[in-house]
Amino acid sequence: MPDHLPVVVVGAGIAGLTLSLCLARAGVRVIVIDKAQELREVGAGLQLSPNASSILFHLGLGSALDATGIRPEAVSIRDGASGRLIVRMPLGEAMVERYGAPYIVIHRADLQGTLLAAVEQEPRVTLHLGVQISSIDVDAAGVVIEGMEADQPVRFEGSVLVGADGVRSTVRETVVGGGPARYTGRTAWRATFKAEGFFAQSFRHNETGLWLGRHAHLVHYAIDAGREINLVAAIDDAWNEDGWDVSGDPAQIQAAFEGWPEPARKLIAMPDSWRKWALCEAPRDTPWTKGRTVLIGDAVHGMPPFVAQGAAMAIEDARVLAGVLASGLGDDVEDRLGVFAEGRKARTDKVAAAARRNGVIYHLGGVPAKARNLGMRLIGAERLADNMDWIYGWRPLEG
Numbered sequence: 376m377p378d379h380l381p382v383v384v385v386g387a388g389i390a391g392l393t394l395s396l397c398l399a400r401a402g403v404r405v406i407v408i409d410k411a412q413e414l415r416e417v418g419a420g421l422q423l424s425p426n427a428s429s430i431l432f433h434l435g436l437g438s439a440l441d442a443t444g445i446r447p448e449a450v451s452i453r454d455g456a457s458g459r460l461i462v463r464m465p466l467g468e469a470m471v472e473r474y475g476a477p478y479i480v481i482h483r484a485d486l487q488g489t490l491l492a493a494v495e496q497e498p499r500v501t502l503h504l505g506v507q508i509s510s511i512d513v514d515a516a517g518v519v520i521e522g523m524e525a526d527q528p529v530r531f532e533g534s535v536l537v538g539a540d541g542v543r544s545t546v547r548e549t550v551v552g553g554g555p556a557r558y559t560g561r562t563a564w565r566a567t568f569k570a571e572g573f574f575a576q577s578f579r580h581n582e583t584g585l586w587l588g589r590h591a592h593l594v595h596y597a598i599d600a601g602r603e604i605n606l607v608a609a610i611d612d613a614w615n616e617d618g619w620d621v622s623g624d625p626a627q628i629q630a631a632f633e634g635w636p637e638p639a640r641k642l643i644a645m646p647d648s649w650r651k652w653a654l655c656e657a658p659r660d661t662p663w664t665k666g667r668t669v670l671i672g673d674a675v676h677g678m679p680p681f682v683a684q685g686a687a688m689a690i691e692d693a694r695v696l697a698g699v700l701a702s703g704l705g706d707d708v709e710d711r712l713g714v715f716a717e718g719r720k721a722r723t724d725k726v727a728a729a730a731r732r733n734g735v736i737y738h739l740g741g742v743p744a745k746a747r748n749l750g751m752r753l754i755g756a757e758r759l760a761d762n763m764d765w766i767y768g769w770r771p772l773e774g
C-alpha cells in the first residue's frame with residue numbers, strides 16, 4: 376500500500392492550508408496544488424469563532440492572528456426597519472472565558488497569509504501554484520494527478536486525494552461524483568473602507584454590527600487591526616454569475632438599502648467600490664468520500680454564510696482529517712475516511728441547516744420581523760449565547 380507516498384491536497388484555501396499544516400506537524404508529507412498563480416485571497420473580512428480560533432491558536436498562529444485581527448467586544452443586532460437595537464451580545468473576554476478561545480474578525484488575506492507563512496516553514500509540505508489539472512486517477516494503489524505548471528507537464532503521486540477546492544470543486548464533480556454548486560437566491564456584496572473618523576461618529580469601533588431587514592441584512596466590523604471597516608450586505612436576488620471577484624455597482628447596493636435607517640445607509644454609502652458574488656451551496660447529497668478520495672471545506676458543505684461558519688467548518692474538517700490520516704494511510708484508510716465523513720457530515724449538516732434558517736429569519740419584514748425582534752429581546756443575550764454553545768464549544772476529540 377502507498378503509505379510512503381504524500382497526501383495530495385487540491386486547493387490551498389483555508390481548508391487545504393490548515394490541513395497541510397496539521398498533517399505536516401503530525402509528520403505526514405503533503406503536496407498541495409492550487410490553480411491560482413498567487414494565493415491572494417480576495418473578498419474582505421471573516422469572523423472566526425472559538426471553535427475555529429482554538430484550532431489555529433493550538434497550531435501556534437495566535438499571535439499572528441491577534442496582530443492583524445480584532446477581538447470585538449460585542450455584536451449589536453439592530454432592526455433594519457426602525458434602527459432600534461434588538462440585543463447586544465458580549466464577545467471579547469466573555470468568549471475567552473466561556474470557550475477558552477477568542478472570537479476574532481480578520482481580513483481573509485491576513486488569515487490566508489498567516490496559514491501560508493506557517494505552511495512554508497514546513498519541509499514536509501510542497502506547494503505548487505498555477506497548476507492546471509488535466510487528469511486525476513485514484514484507485515486502491517493511490518492517486519496520480521497530471522497537469523501543467525508554468526507551461527511544463529507535471530505529475531503528482533500520492534496515497535490519498537483530498538478535494539479542498541471550494542464550492543465549485545472539480546474533485547467533487549469529476550472524482551467523487553457530486554453535482555454542480557447550487558445558487559441560493561442571495562447575493563453577497565462586500566467592501567472595505569478606511570475606519571478613520573467614521574466609527575467615532577457613528578458606532579463603537581470594536582463592535583460587530585448586524586442589521587436585519589426585509590429581503591436583506593448587513594454586517595460590519597473592523598479589520599486590519601482596526602484600520603479598515605468591512606461590510607457584507609446580503610440581499611435576495613436573481614443574479615447568478617460564476618465569480619468571486621466581480622465588481623458591483625455602488626448605486627445598485629445603495630438602492631437595495633433605500634428606506635433603511637440613516638446609519639445603515641451611511642455605511643452603505645461609504646465604500647467607493649464593491650465586490651459581489653452569488654452565494655452558492657454544495658449539493659446537499661454530495662458524497663464525502665470515494666475510495667481514497669475525501670472532500671473537505673466548501674467543496675463538500677459550501678453553505679450560506681449566515682452563521683459565519685463556512686471557514687470554521689473547513690478548519691474543523693482539516694483538524695479532524697489530519698488526525699485520521701496521521702494514524703496511518705494503510706489498507707484500512709478507506710474505512711477510516713468513511714468514519715471521518717460520517718462524523719463530520721452530521722455536524723456540518725446541522726450547521727448548514729442553522730445557516731439556512733438564519734437566512735429566512737434575518738430577511739423577514741413587517742409583522743413577522745416584529746415578532747422576531749420581540750422573541751430575541753425576550754430570550755435575551757445570555758440565552759442567545761447559550762444557543763451557540765454547540766457550535767462554538769466544539770473541540771476535536773483528541774484535544
Ligand SMILES: Cc1cc2nc3c(=O)[nH]c(=O)nc-3n(C[C@H](O)[C@H](O)[C@H](O)COP(=O)(O)OP(=O)(O)OC[C@H]3O[C@@H](n4cnc5c(N)ncnc54)[C@H](O)[C@@H]3O)c2cc1C
Nearest residue numbers: 386388389390410422540541563672673680683685686687
Ligand atoms: C460573503 C461571505 C462571508 C463569509 N463569512 C464567513 C465568516 O465570517 N466566517 C466563516 O467561517 N466563513 C465565512 N464565509 C465562508 C468562507 O469564506 C468559506 O467557507 C471558506 O473560504 C471555504 O474555504 P475552502 O478552503 O473550503 O474553499 P476556498 O476558500 O474557496 O478555497 C478553495 C481553493 O481551491 C482552489 N481551487 C479551486 N479549483 C481548483 C482546481 N481545479 N485546481 C486547483 N485548485 C483549485 C482555489 O483557487 C482556492 O484557493 C463567508 C463566505 C462568504 C461568501
